[in-house]
Amino acid sequence: MFSANWIYNAWADHLRQALNGGCFEGGLSFDKDTLYLRFASNSKAYFTLEIKFLDGHLMILTSDRVFDSTDYRKGIVQFKEIENQPIYKIVNNPSDRWICIIFSNRMELWFKGFGKYGNVLLRKPQSPETLQIFRLSQKSDWEFQYPDITENHGQFEPLQEVQQIELSNETEINLVKIGDLPFSIPNLVEAQLQFIKKYYFYQAKQNITSNLEKKLKHLKKILLEANKRLADIENRRSNKELGDLILTNAHSIKPGLTKALVTDYYTDQRIWIKLNPELNAAENARKYYGKAKNEFIEISKLQEQVTVTKKSLAQMETSLNSALSATEFKSLKPLQKSNVGKSEPKQPDTLPYKIIEFQGFTIWIGKNNKANDQMLKLCLKNDLWLHAKDVAGSHVILRKKGAEFPQVVIDFAAQQAAKNSKAKTQHVVPVIATLRKFVSKPKNAAFGEVNVIKEEIVDAFLK
Template identity: 30%
Template sequence: MYRNYFILNRLILELTPLLREAFVTSAFSQEKDRLILHLLKNNESFFLELSLNPGNPFIAYRESYSRAKKNTVEFFNQFLPQKISNVLIAEDDRIIKFQCGEGSFYFTIRGKYTNFYFISTSEELISFEKQEEKSAEMFVQEISSKKYLNYFNLPNFNAEVDIETVRKNFPILGKEITLEYKNRFGEENLLNVPECITIILTEIRDDHFSVLTESSSGSVHLAPAAFSIFPFEEKEDFPSLIEAVNYFLHKKFSIESSTNKKKIIVRHIEKELAKVTQRINSVKIRIGKGNREVEYSMIGNLLLINLYKIEHAVSAIEVENIYDENKIITIKLDPKLSSKKNVDVYFDKSKNERISFTKAKEMYSKLKLEFDRFKEYENLSARAETAEDYDKLIKELRIKMEYSINEKEDLKSKFKQYLIDGKYNVFVGKDSKNNDLLTTRFAKQNDYWFHARSVSGSHVVLRIENTKEPVPKIVLRKTAALAAYHSKAKTAGMVPVSYAFKKYVVKKKGMEAGKVAMLKEEVLIVKPEIPNGCEYVSNE
C-alpha cells in the first residue's frame, strides 16, 4: 500500500517541513533504478532515496547514506544546487513536485514509465531515465496543465452511489482502499458511501501507521493502524509515516533477501541431488551387470591352452571348456590381432572388470553418503527461519551469492553424454554447430579435448572435476576410443586420436562451424568403440 496515492499524499505533507528551504546539492545513482538526492539545510546533510523500479517505486527519507567511492553517476549537475521552496502532489496522479527557484523536480510513478525529471523555468527538461524528445515535449505540456496540492486531498464523492462507481471515477483510490471499504462496510452497502470512504481517507491523513509482517508467507505491508485487510503475525506501530516507510522498506528488503537466499539454497540442493542421483543410477547400472572378471580370465586361459589351434585371421574358435565338463563353447576373436594379442585382450578385460567393478562399488558407497548429506541439507533448509540460518547453510554448502544457474551446466543436456568407470563424464558433439557449442562454450580450460585425427568427427570433452587428481591413462584411452567411434573412421581397425587440454584448442575468426586449431596435441592409437566400463547416460 506504500505506493497508494493517498499514502504518498500523507508522506509529502510530513516531508515538506524537512525539505522546505533545503538545497539539493547533488543527485547521483550507484545502482540501476535508484536515485539519491543529497540535501543540505542549516549546515546539516540528509538524503532522499528514490526508487524508479516500475515494480517497486518509493521515496524514503535518510538521515545518512553511504556513497560508494566508485561506480556512481551524477545527474542534473547543470541545474544544481537548487533550493526547494515547496513539496506538492498532483491532484489526480502520483506525481510529486519539488518546487525550486529555477524550475522543479518531478517524481512520477507510472508503471514502466516511472521517472524523475527536472524542468527548468524555460521548460528545458532533463530526465533520469532516457525519454524520446516528442514524449518529453508532451510531458512538459501535461505537467504544466496539472493542479498541485500542498494539503491532503479529500475528493468530493457526493454524487457517487456505490464503491465501484467511486473507484471508476476516482482511480487514485487504489485497490487497497476499495478492499478496506468492502471488508469494513460490506460490498452491498449503498448508504453513505462517500462518508465511509472519507472516514478511511481521514485515517490515512491522521492516524498512526503500522507495519504488518506475516513471516509464514514472507509478506509485509504498510497501512493505517485501523486497516484490517492485511493478515499479520507481527505488528509495529509508528506515529510518523516517514519512520513507518523506513522500517517497512528495511523489513521488506530483509524478507526478500531471506526469501532469495532460500531460493538459491533450494535450487543449489536440487541441482546437486539431481547430479548425484544421475551418477548413482549410472553406477547401479554398472554394478547390476555384475563382475565378469572370472569369465574373461577363464576365456583367456582357455585360449592360452588352445593357442596352437588358433588359425590366422579367424573371428572365432570352438574349444572344450575344461572348467565346465568339457562342453564346447565358441570364443569370439579379433581377426586383425595375433593369437597372443587375442589372449591378452581377454586377460586385460578381466583385469579391467575387476578394477571397474570395485571402483563402481566404492563410488556407489561414496555417492550414497553424498546423497544423504544433501537430503539432510534439504531438511535443514526447510526448517530454516532466520537470515543467520540461511547464511550458515550458504557457507556450509559453499554457495557463491552471485549464484546464477551455471550456463555450462545448462548446456550439458545438448550433448551426448557417457560415464566412464562410474566417475568420469564425457560429452560428445552431435554436429558441426553443436561441436562449436561444446568446445567454445561448454568445455572448461582444464578439460581434456579429443578428436579423431585427419577425419571428420565429433568433438569429445572429458570433464575434469578435480584438477589436482591425475586422470588414469586407461580413462584417456577410453575417451579416445569414443572419439574414434564418433567419427568417419568408426569402421577402421585402429584410429589415431588427437587430444589436449581444452586451453590448447582455439577457434580462430573466420573458421567454419566445427573447425578448430590445436596449439598442442598428443596422439593415442585406439580401436573405435564404446569401451568396457563406459555407459551412455543421456538421450540424444
C-alpha cells in the same frame, strides 16, 4: 507493494514540509537497486532519501547514513546537474504514482512508481527530453511521456479512495494506522524496512534452496550413471574369463580366425569368442587380459565415485532440509559461510571423462589425451565416437540407447566435440562421427592418436 497512489501522496506532503526552502546536495549510488539523495533544509539540517528498487518496484525510505570521501570514491555520483539547486516546488497527482521535485533552474526530478517499472528520472526544464535515468535497464524511460504539470494544467483532483495494504504477517496499512501504530512517515518507513528485510531473507533462501536442488539433481544423475555402468560390467561376460577360455582352447584355435567356437568350462556350453585375426591365441588372450585390467580399474573408480557421491548427497540433503526450515537469516548463515548453496562439493577425479545428459542420452567428453585413450577402452563398439576434424580436441562418446541415434542428439554431441577442440572459435566446425568399432589405436601411437576406418562428417554450428 508500497507503490499505492495514496502512499506517494503521503510522501509528497511529507517532502513539502521537510524540504521547504531547502536544496539538493547530491546523489550517490553503490549498486543498481539503491539510490541515495541528500537534501539540505532551510534550517541547514540534512535530509537523506534512500530509494530502493525491489524487483523494479520503487520504495521511498529515509536514511541516517553519512557519506565521506571514501564513499564518493567507491560510489557513483548521480544527478550532478542539480547539485546545490534550491527547491522551487514539489508536485504530485494524488490519484497517480509519481512525485516531481522542481528546482529553481526548472529542472525536474521525477520519482516514477508504475509497479515493476519504477525509476528516478531527471528532465530538462519545460521539455519532453530526459537528461538522466537511474535504472538504465528501463530504456523506454528515455521516451517517458511526462504528465502535464504546468500552472494551467497541473491542478489535480484530490485523493478519492484509499486501497488498504495487507502484508503477509496480516499487518494492515492505511491512512489511519500501520498495524497497531498510527499512520506516520516514520512508522511507514519502519514497516517498509521490515518488509525489505523479509524480502531479502526469502530471496536468499530461494537462491540457496534452488542451487541445492540443482546440485542434488546433478549428483543423482552422476550416481545413476555410475551404478548403471557398474551393472553393465557385472552383467556382461568377464574379459578375464574369455582370456582363460582362449588359452584353454589354444590348441584348437587356428591363426587368422575372426572368432572361435570353444567349450565354456564355466557353463559347460559352447560359445563364440571374437578374435583378432592378426594375433595368435596367446596374443588374443593377452588382449582380453588387458581389457580385464582396465575393467578392474574402472570398477574401482566407479565404486569410489559411488561412495563419494552418496556422501555428498547426504550432506546436500541435510543442507537442503536446513534451508527449507529456516525462518531467519541466522539459520541461513552457516549455509552461506560454507558456500553450500553457491558451489557444488568437488567430485573426485575418478573417471577420464566428463558426463553430460541430453534428451535421455549420455555423452562422455574426454578430459585429456591420456583420458581419451582410457575412454576408448571403456565404451562399447556400437557407441558413437566423435572428434573435430583435423584439429586437436577431446574425444566424445555418445552412448548407445535404442535402435538409432536421433539426428538432434548427434548434432548436440558434435557441438560438444567442436567446443572442446582447437576450432572452438569457428562458427562451423566439421566433426568426424563414426561407431566405436571403426576406431582403432595404432601400436606405439601417442596418447589420443587413433585410426578411423569409416567416417561421416557432421557440421557443428557454434554461436
